Each structure stands twice: as C-alpha cells, then as structure tokens.
Amino acid sequence: MKKRPLLLIVIALNLVVLVALAFIYPHLMVSPGPLVKGHAELATDCFACHAAWRGASSRRCIGCHAVADVGLRTTKGVPIAAGTIKGSFHQELIEQDCMACHSDHQGPKLTKRSRKPFSHALLKDAVRGRCSSCHEAPKDTVHRDLKVECGKCHQSKAWKPAHFDHALLASAALDRCESCHNAPTDRLHRQIQGSCKSCHTTEAWEPATFDHNKFFVLDRDHEATCDTCHKNNDYSRYTCYGCHEHSQATVRAEHVEEGISDFERCVECHRDPRMEPQETARGGERVDRRRNDGDND
Amino acid sequence: MQARIVRKEVLPFVLYMLALVASTLLIDAALHLLNIVWIGRWLGIPGVLLILGSFGYSMRKRKLIHSGQPATLLRWHEGLAWLGSLLVLVHAGVHFNAILAWLAVGAMLVNVASGLTGKFLIDRSRRRLEEARQRMRDQGLTTDELAERTYWDSMTFDAVRKWRVIHFPITLAFGVLGLAHIIATFLFWGWK
Numbered sequence: 001m002k003k004r005p006l007l008l009i010v011i012a013l014n015l016v017v018l019v020a021l022a023f024i025y026p027h028l029m030v031s032p033g034p035l036v037k038g039h040a041e042l043a044t045d046c047f048a049c050h051a052a053w054r055g056a057s058s059r060r061c062i063g064c065h066a067v068a069d070v071g072l073r074t075t076k077g078v079p080i081a082a083g084t085i086k087g088s089f090h091q092e093l094i095e096q097d098c099m100a101c102h103s104d105h106q107g108p109k110l111t112k113r114s115r116k117p118f119s120h121a122l123l124k125d126a127v128r129g130r131c132s133s134c135h136e137a138p139k140d141t142v143h144r145d146l147k148v149e150c151g152k153c154h155q156s157k158a159w160k161p162a163h164f165d166h167a168l169l170a171s172a173a174l175d176r177c178e179s180c181h182n183a184p185t186d187r188l189h190r191q192i193q194g195s196c197k198s199c200h201t202t203e204a205w206e207p208a209t210f211d212h213n214k215f216f217v218l219d220r221d222h223e224a225t226c227d228t229c230h231k232n233n234d235y236s237r238y239t240c241y242g243c244h245e246h247s248q249a250t251v252r253a254e255h256v257e258e259g260i261s262d263f264e265r266c267v268e269c270h271r272d273p274r275m276e277p278q279e280t281a282r283g284g285e286r287v288d289r290r291r292n293d294g295d296n297d
Numbered sequence: 298m299q300a301r302i303v304r305k306e307v308l309p310f311v312l313y314m315l316a317l318v319a320s321t322l323l324i325d326a327a328l329h330l331l332n333i334v335w336i337g338r339w340l341g342i343p344g345v346l347l348i349l350g351s352f353g354y355s356m357r358k359r360k361l362i363h364s365g366q367p368a369t370l371l372r373w374h375e376g377l378a379w380l381g382s383l384l385v386l387v388h389a390g391v392h393f394n395a396i397l398a399w400l401a402v403g404a405m406l407v408n409v410a411s412g413l414t415g416k417f418l419i420d421r422s423r424r425r426l427e428e429a430r431q432r433m434r435d436q437g438l439t440t441d442e443l444a445e446r447t448y449w450d451s452m453t454f455d456a457v458r459k460w461r462v463i464h465f466p467i468t469l470a471f472g473v474l475g476l477a478h479i480i481a482t483f484l485f486w487g488w489k
Contacts, residue, residue: 011466015473022397022477030481033394046485055487099487105394 033105049104061098067091089134092127120156128156142180145173166202174202191236217272221245240266306417313379313413320383325390341388345475347381355468358461375416382409401478404471411467415460422454 022029027043035043042048051057064075071088073079101118120128127133131150137143146168153162166174173179177196183189199210212218216238229238240246255263269277328334354374356362382405389402429450433443444451 007466008469011470015470015477018397018400018474019477022481028395029397030395030478030485050485052484055485057487 031105036104036106039104056099056104058096058098061102062096067096089123089127092124093122094124095122097122145169145179187233188235213272215271216267217274219273222273238267240270306421310413310417314410317379317383317386317409321386321390324383324387328387337387337390339388340384344381344384344388345479347377347384349381351375351377351381355461375412378409378412382406395478395481397474397481398478401471401474404467404474408464408467408471411464415464418460419454419458422458426450426454 018029025044026046027034031043031046034040039049049056049060051060067090069075069077070090071080100122129149129151131154135150137146137150142164148168152168153164154160155162175195175197181196183196199208200206201209216222218224224243226235227233228242229240231237231239231242240251241248251263255261325337328337351374353362353365354367354370357365357367357370385402385405389398426447429447430443433446438446
C-alpha cells in the first residue's frame with residue numbers, strides 16, 4: 001500500500017505532461033480538425049477566433065474580414081475574381097453570424113463538415129427574390145429564352161426538382177418545341193414532320209392525343225395490335241392483308257370486278273370501315289359515304 | 298477445468314466487451330442511416346453523467362456515503378458504467394480529431410476492461426472459497442477447523458477484493474483525461 005502515493009505521483013506527472021502538450025500543440029491535442037487553408041497560420045492560436053467559454057465569435061472574424069469586403073476583396077485588399085457567384089451576398093444578410101455557415105475546422109476525413117449548407121433564408125427579402133444578383137443564368141437551350149426569375153420554377157433549397165411551366169415561354173418559343181427538346185428518334189416519331197403539339201400537350205408527354213382516325217378509323221372489327229397492320233412496328237407502312245378477312249386474292253377479285261386496278265393503297269378509299277367508298281370525286285379523291293346496310297368492307 | 302475457465306470467466310468477459318463494441322456499431326449505423334449523426338455529438342454528455350452516477354458504489358466503499366447496499370450499488374456500478382461507456386463510444390464514433398479525446402476514450406476502454414477483470418476475478422475467488430468451505434462442511438469439520446483450513450483462501454479472496462487498488466488509478470487517469478477533454482470543449486465550443 002505504501003507504493004500507492006508513488007503510483008499516483010507518476011500518473012499525475014504523466015497527466016500534467018499531457019495537459020502541457022494540449023497547450024503547446026493545441027492543433028493536435030484539442031482541435032476538432034485542421035483549419036482551412038486560408039487560416040492555416042492560426043493553427044496554434046485558438047484564441048485568434050475563439051473567445052474563452054463562448055466559442056468562435058463573429059466579431060473576431062469581422063476584425064480581419066470587413067463585411068463590406070467579404071467575397072469581393074481579400075483581407076489584404078486584393079480583388080477576388082468572380083467565380084460561380086457573380087458577386088458577394090454577405091453584405092445582404094439579415095444578420096452577421098459567420099458560424100451559421102462556416103466552420104473553419106475541416107472535419108475528420110470521415111465526416112468532412114467544414115462548411116454548412118448556405119441557407120437562403122439568411123438573405124434579405126429583396127435580395128432573395130433576385131437570384132440573378134448572385135447566380136449566373138444557365139445558358140442551355142432550356143433556359144436561354146427565359147426572362148423570368150429562377151424562383152418561378154426552382155426552389156432556393158435545391159436546383160432540382162424544378163417545376164417548369166410552359167406558360168412562361170413567349171408564344172414564338174412555345175411553338176418551337178425542338179429548340180429545347182430533342183425529337184424522339186423511334187420509328188413512330190421520326191417520320192412525323194408536324195409540331196409535337198398536334199399529339200402532345202405541354203402538361204406532359206403522355207398521354208398523347210395521336211388521332212389514328214385521321215388515317216384510318218379503328219372500329220370494333222379493327223381492334224388489332226399495331227403489328228397486325230404495321231409489320232415490324234414500321235409506322236411508315238401498313239398492310240391490310242395481315243388478317244384472315246382480307247386476302248390478297250379476294251381483294252384483287254372484288255376490285256377487278258368493279259373495274260378498279262389500283263387497289264394496293266387501301267386507306268386512300270377505305271379510311272373508315274363503317275363507310276362505303278364513293279366514286280372518285282373531283283381532284284381524283286374518293287369521298288366516303290356512310291353505309292346504310294351495316295355491312296363491313 | 299480449462300473449459301470451465303473459458304466458459305465461466307473468459308467467455309463472459311469477451312462477450313461483455315464484444316456487446317459494447319457491437320452495440321456501439323449498431324447505434325452508430327442507425328444514426329448514419331437516419332441521417333441524425335449530430336445526436337452522437339451530444340451523447341457524450343449523458344454518457345459522462347451515467348459514468349458519474351456509477352461512482353455511487355465507489356463512494357460507498359470509501360465510506361464517503363453511508364446509504365445503499367454495496368452489493369446492489371455494485372450491480373448499478375457495472376450497469377451504469379457499461380451504458381455510459383457505450384454512449385461515450387457512440388459519441389467517439391462521430392469521428393473527432395483531437396488526440397486528447399482519443400486518449401480519454403482509450404483510458405475509458407482500459408477502465409472498462411479493468412472493471413470486468415476485477416468482476417470476474419472476485420466472482421471466481423468467491424466461488425472457489427465457497428466450494429472449499431462446502432466440501433469441508435460435507436466432511437464434518439467444525440466451524441473453527443473450517444476457518445483455520447480456509448485461512449489462506451480467505452486471505453487470497455481479500456487480496457483479490459482489493460482489485461480496486463489497480464482499478465482506481467486507471468479510473469483516475471481516465472477521469473483526468475476525460476475532464477481535460479470536457480474542459481477543452483467548454484473552453485472552445487460555441488454553445489448554440
């Protein structure tokens with residue numbers, strides 16, 4: 001038991017050494033992480049930024065970084081080249097609380113929390129609505145013709161998701177879908193020359209309002225899959241010989257009997273299976289007449 | 298005999314330590330999954346309070362307080378110290394950088410290991426002493442003869458019970474390192 005005071009003295013001495021090391025090498029012993037590059041020279045001078053028992057103080061930051069110069073000039077007065085942000089917004093904050101966004105200690109490698117996300121709520125109302133006062137407008141095809149503030153589509157929390165409203169476009173731009181959108185290259189769309197608006201709305205790409213009746217009426221006897229008439233999903237072609245009802249021999253016999261020799265382009269005359277094709281009208285077109293007998297062609 | 302030592306002493310010791318590590322990893326993973334890692338930063342405070350609460354037994358043994366059954370207080374000492382250490386370990390799992398803080402955590406783990414060693418050593422000594430006494434009672438020995446024959450065993454048991462002589466300086470080292478870490482935090486932290 002007599003050895004106990006000696007043991008305690010040895011432990012106490014070790015601890016005194018450790019505490020002394022904490023004062024000599026605070027950046028290793030007590031710092032939560034290395035300082036950002038610009039403040040590296042302050043690594044061993046904790047009280048350059050921290051007030052004892054009260055933490056880091058904005059007043060001390062402002063002592064070196066004059067609010068009027070933040071983001072515009074360095075502490076040595078050298079102008080800062082504009083980066084992704086057009087100018088400094090620090091002068092437009094509702095309060096000077098540096099620590100709300102900055103933590104100059106880079107966190108340990110696994111956490112990396114040297115900077116907290118900027119909250120747009122810290123901006124004065126007048127500035128918050130004028131995104132362009134800080135941010136450069138995107139120059140891509142979607143944004144280049146827009147003259148409205150970003151807030152019409154985007155939220156301040158994140159750029160995406162956005163809610164684009166086509167009503168914001170000028171009518172000339174609204175008619176040129178291809179100026180923003182790439183035309184689909186599938187077989188159905190690449191043969192279409194007209195405007196997207198003839199089938200699609202600006203609300204959503206689907207459901208589309210493609211009207212097959214303009215080309216051929218799909219009545220109850222023609223509720224077939226696309227591939228029945230458009231072989232290999234090639235919508236530039238069709239055939240009426242794809243079902244048992246219309247064999248090439250029968251169609252040929254019926255049309256030759258009527259004195260019709262050109263019968264390969266069926267929908268030229270039979271656009272609506274519920275109608276009887278009339279004789280060719282002026283200009284070489286046939287005019288459909290609704291059948292009265294209920295027969296199908 | 299070897300198998301018995303492993304089953305009765307080594308295995309429970311290892312399980313206590315493994316449970317501590319596994320619980321820490323589970324809580325840490327949950328905090329990360331739920332994106333509430335910031336909670337871990339604050340768990341150091343309840344952890345320290347629980348460890349301080351576990352000192353009731355130590356104070357009772359040193360007669361600094363006089364209420365409470367030592368056996369009950371010992372169970373509380375083990376439970377609170379284990380739980381407090383768990384919270385401090387989760388707090389440490391938030392990856393702080395400073396050497397002083399890591400030294401405090403290291404000292405805490407040595408302290409937990411020391412406490413568990415003492416617990417199993419005392420349990421084993423008590424069990425063996427009781428077994429020896431029972432054997433002698435079965436042989437029909439009188440109380441005086443029994444006391445005489447188990448004299449050295451009793452001395453050994455008393456010596457083992459003084460494990461806290463070793464446990465105390467380890468606790469002291471942990472206490473000072475922990476206190477230094479806490480003071481440094483109070484000194485530099487902006488409490489808002």
